Amino acid sequence: MYNISTALFPRSTSAAIGRRRLFSESLCSISSSAWWNTNRRSGFRSPTLKPMASISTEAEEKQKPWLLVGLGNPGKRYSGTRHNVGFELVDFIAEAEGIAMSSVSFKSAFGKGFIGDVPVMLAKPQTFMNASVGAIVSYYKIPLKQVLVMFDDMDLPFAKLRLLPKGGHGGHNGMRSIINHLKGSRDFPRLRIGIGRPPGKMDPASFVLRPFNKEERQELDFTLQNGLEAIRILVQDNFDKSATFVNSTKPLQTL
Numbered sequence: 001m002y003n004i005s006t007a008l009f010p011r012s013t014s015a016a017i018g019r020r021r022l023f024s025e026s027l028c029s030i031s032s033s034a035w036w037n038t039n040r041r042s043g044f045r046s047p048t049l050k051p052m053a054s055i056s057t058e059a060e061e062k063q064k065p066w067l068l069v070g071l072g073n074p075g076k077r078y079s080g081t082r083h084n085v086g087f088e089l090v091d092f093i094a095e096a097e098g099i100a101m102s103s104v105s106f107k108s109a110f111g112k113g114f115i116g117d118v119p120v121m122l123a124k125p126q127t128f129m130n131a132s133v134g135a136i137v138s139y140y141k142i143p144l145k146q147v148l149v150m151f152d153d154m155d156l157p158f159a160k161l162r163l164l165p166k167g168g169h170g171g172h173n174g175m176r177s178i179i180n181h182l183k184g185s186r187d188f189p190r191l192r193i194g195i196g197r198p199p200g201k202m203d204p205a206s207f208v209l210r211p212f213n214k215e216e217r218q219e220l221d222f223t224l225q226n227g228l229e230a231i232r233i234l235v236q237d238n239f240d241k242s243a244t245f246v247n248s249t250k251p252l253q254t255l
Helices: 014-028 032-043 052-063 082-097 131-140 173-181 214-236 239-248
Strands: 066-070 103-105 108-115 118-125 147-153 161-164 190-194
Touching: 066 082, 066 131, 066 214, 082 108, 082 118, 082 147, 082 190, 082 214, 108 214, 118 131, 118 214, 131 147, 131 173, 147 173, 147 214, 161 214, 161 239, 190 214, 214 239
Parallel strands: 066 118, 066 147, 147 190
Antiparallel strands: 103 108, 108 118, 161 190
């Protein structure tokens, strides 16, 4: 059995504390269906012209958290390398939103919190096979459309972002593993972070483990900020609005 951490980190307002208590209890104390049956009279009013089954499904999905997964290699030797930009974006989100990544659950560095009023989970798998993603999705019954995977991509120019609603693994071993552990499903969004192609005849495996120079670091930090904003739009609004933001964002060099 996995060691599941349910601790949240309350904000200063009583409303935020209540939200965190509801999030924690609804995830770990009772099932989402039981929570819905208990609270539907006070929490959600069903439109008179809408079928009750549809209302129940929508309300239950609203209570599900987003799972934001960053891919990378565990261990200090890989810290700050191109292959770990997924980890970096998770850390960037955690710091900006005040979400502590101090627990280890499902063999991942793990954190729970909110982006605005939306409950989120942050995960950095600490095993090379990424089995933890499938385990988290299965345990919390998270809809795949609310699982965002962030990872490095050599086929994109350096520091460019691309948000997709679904797709294949693109040769990325971490994504290949996640798809396998989701029973072959590819129907989950992903945010690709461009790291560029290796120069000359450099081995791609060596290239992805190279650190960034000073100029690249500055540009990547700018990209991480754009990634954070894209994710805020995604979880609080919708995919299309977030994708429009990503596609219209200019790189640092052109500003």
